[in-house]
Amino acid sequence: xxxxxxxxxxxxxxxxxxxxxxxxxxxxxxxxxxxxxxxxxxxxxxxxxxxxxxxxxxxxxxxxxxxxxxxxxxxxxxxxxxxxxxxxxxxxxxxxxxxxxxxxxxxxxxxxxxxxxxxxxxxxxxxxxxxxxxxxxxxxxxxxxxx
Ligand code: DQA
Numbered sequence: 001x002x003x004x005x006x007x008x009x010x011x012x013x014x015x016x017x018x019x020x021x022x023x024x025x026x027x028x029x030x031x032x033x034x035x036x037x038x039x040x041x042x043x044x045x046x047x048x049x050x051x052x053x054x055x056x057x058x059x060x061x062x063x064x065x066x067x068x069x070x071x072x073x074x075x076x077x078x079x080x081x082x083x084x085x086x087x088x089x090x091x092x093x094x095x096x097x098x099x100x101x102x103x104x105x106x107x108x109x110x111x112x113x114x115x116x117x118x119x120x121x122x123x124x125x126x127x128x129x130x131x132x133x134x135x136x137x138x139x140x141x142x143x144x145x146x147x
């Protein structure tokens with residue numbers, strides 16, 4: 001069975017209490033559980049990881065090579081700043097879907113630029129927790145799993 005790493009970046013551990021008007025009341029544990037159950041339905045397995053540290057996220061991306069068939073990444077604010085995370089994704093050559101709970105294109109201009117977008121197979125933004133299940137569906141289709 002194909003395994004996917006679902007990575008969450010800075011401040012996403014605070015989901016549930018963090019700006020609920022923007023991100024809703026769903027917790028990171030809820031999202032990770034949703035990813036696990038959805039993945040099982042579509043023939044994927046999921047490993048989850050969250051870190052507030054750029055280097056730890058990069059280490060996890062490196063370690064995914066040879067272990068996982070693809071990546072789902074919500075890099076949080078690093079989306080808009082981190083050339084290092086972009087380079088890590090480009091380096092491991094794993095199909096990667098970029099995910100955001102909020103519609104970053106409808107928010108402040110500094111959120112409109114994503115470094116990750118240039119190395120991802122696609123981006124899903126604005127659907128809350130459903131962004132993650134849509135990302136898993138997209139990755140499964142890309143990998144030809146469950147087809
Ligand atoms: C986010 C959007 C980012 O701009 C923000 O910095 C986050 C969360 C989202 O999921 O909507 O931390 O990635």
